[in-house]
Amino acid sequence: MGVMAAERIKLTSTKSPLWCTIAIIVLGLGLAGVIGLTSKLSLEAYQKDVAAGADPGVEPFLPTLADALGGVTGFGVLVLMILAALAVTSEYRFGIIRTTFQAVPKRDTVLITKAGLIGVFGALLTFVLTFGAYAIAKATAGEEAGTLLTLTGSDAWRSIYGVPVYAFLCVALAVAVGSLVRQSAGAITLLLLWPLLIESLFALFGRVGREIQPFLPFANANHFLGSDQGIDWHWGPWGSLVYFIAFVAVVFGAALFVVNRRDA
Numbered sequence: 001m002g003v004m005a006a007e008r009i010k011l012t013s014t015k016s017p018l019w020c021t022i023a024i025i026v027l028g029l030g031l032a033g034v035i036g037l038t039s040k041l042s043l044e045a046y047q048k049d050v051a052a053g054a055d056p057g058v059e060p061f062l063p064t065l066a067d068a069l070g071g072v073t074g075f076g077v078l079v080l081m082i083l084a085a086l087a088v089t090s091e092y093r094f095g096i097i098r099t100t101f102q103a104v105p106k107r108d109t110v111l112i113t114k115a116g117l118i119g120v121f122g123a124l125l126t127f128v129l130t131f132g133a134y135a136i137a138k139a140t141a142g143e144e145a146g147t148l149l150t151l152t153g154s155d156a157w158r159s160i161y162g163v164p165v166y167a168f169l170c171v172a173l174a175v176a177v178g179s180l181v182r183q184s185a186g187a188i189t190l191l192l193l194w195p196l197l198i199e200s201l202f203a204l205f206g207r208v209g210r211e212i213q214p215f216l217p218f219a220n221a222n223h224f225l226g227s228d229q230g231i232d233w234h235w236g237p238w239g240s241l242v243y244f245i246a247f248v249a250v251v252f253g254a255a256l257f258v259v260n261r262r263d264a
Helices: 004-013 018-053 070-094 097-105 107-145 154-179 183-213 217-225 238-262
Strands: none
Touching: 004 070, 004 107, 018 107, 070 107, 070 154, 070 183, 097 107, 097 183, 107 154, 107 217, 154 183, 154 217, 154 238, 183 217, 217 238
16 A cells, blocks of 8 residues: 555656646547547538539548547557656656665565556546547537447447556556666657557568468457457457457566566
């Protein structure tokens, strides 16, 4: 309980968690509104072309629930990972980690508490934002453009309750990466480039890349959240969740091992 209280004070006594939380809210809800308005304009343009007898060229954009939650699951969780990584790397940067480990010789407890505290916060925040993003996207899209934005069916609800699960796991991964890298710039760069760039590059490698894609961690996480991504999966969404959990557990386990063996 003492470690938890100390980590809570660290988290609430600095400004970076506040600004990161504001960024997550703005990105999560703002992008949902943009997606809703875009779908409405797309449908109106399509209907106008059809009424005029012209060829629309492309089908209108009708967002799914996964699309509406993209601001939360995409950019919002990325900011949450930055917050989690900074919670570790900032202590290494200013030398506070030595004092922390002197007060708590069992270093496993420190990392697990950091991941648990920030993870629960992130899970609760993203869970609330998923309903906000859904409501905003539904309202801005209108009845016709928002016809696919429903909360009926197991797939739709998995997109909702899967977000806090995904957020918690990403926080644990970010804490682990921050502990392994120790540098804020290096950890943040890796956490941003990994899901945004590195995994997408495998699509350029032809057949070899397509065979590797089902084993990419963030691709599996997105598969669990409802995004098929055009990948030929070897398992279903729940299998992808198990795969991502196993991946996070391996990285977090490596972080615990290294932290206990390496000097602070």
